[in-house]
Amino acid sequence: MNKTNVIRLLEASKIPHVIKTYEVNEDDLSGTLVAQKIGVNEEIVFKTLIAEGDKTGINVFCVPVNSELNLQKAATVSSNKKVELIPTKNLLVVTGYVRGGCSPIGMKKKYPTFIDETAQLFDMIYISAGIRGMQVGVPPDALQMFISSIFTDLT
Secondary structure, eight states, X not given: OOOOHHHHHHHHTTOOOEEEEOOOOXXXXXXXXXXXXXXSOGGGBEEEEEEEETTTEEEEEXXXXXXXXXXXXXXXXXXOSOEEEOOGXXXXXXHSOOTTOOOSSXXXXXXXXXXXXXXXXXXXXXXXXXXXXXXXXXXXXXXXXXXXXXXXXXX
């Protein structure tokens, strides 16, 4: 297994983590399918969404795969009047990651990051390890401190 930048950063910072790999279905990149493939409940697998605010620019939001990001709540917590998800075609340029492999760790730039508060209910949550086909489980508090994010209600 090749180490991704996400895994290298976690190891360098001595953050405990668990790696889970799975077979990628290019026709279905849904987080629900990812949760099934790695054998965990949907509420502990978090998708990373990138949005642009009308005042603050790019922001990162992590929400459970079985939930939808509430754009109004996202705008409020990020000090914007409105936010919109960026077009998928811009994802690689903005983050360095492709759709289905976007992680809040190791992006090209440091963006304000917000994690849905439900993450705090669990000992471990899963996020993308930076590529399709690999998830990494991390304690939510360790993730929050490592990426200097804020826990808040996003759904």
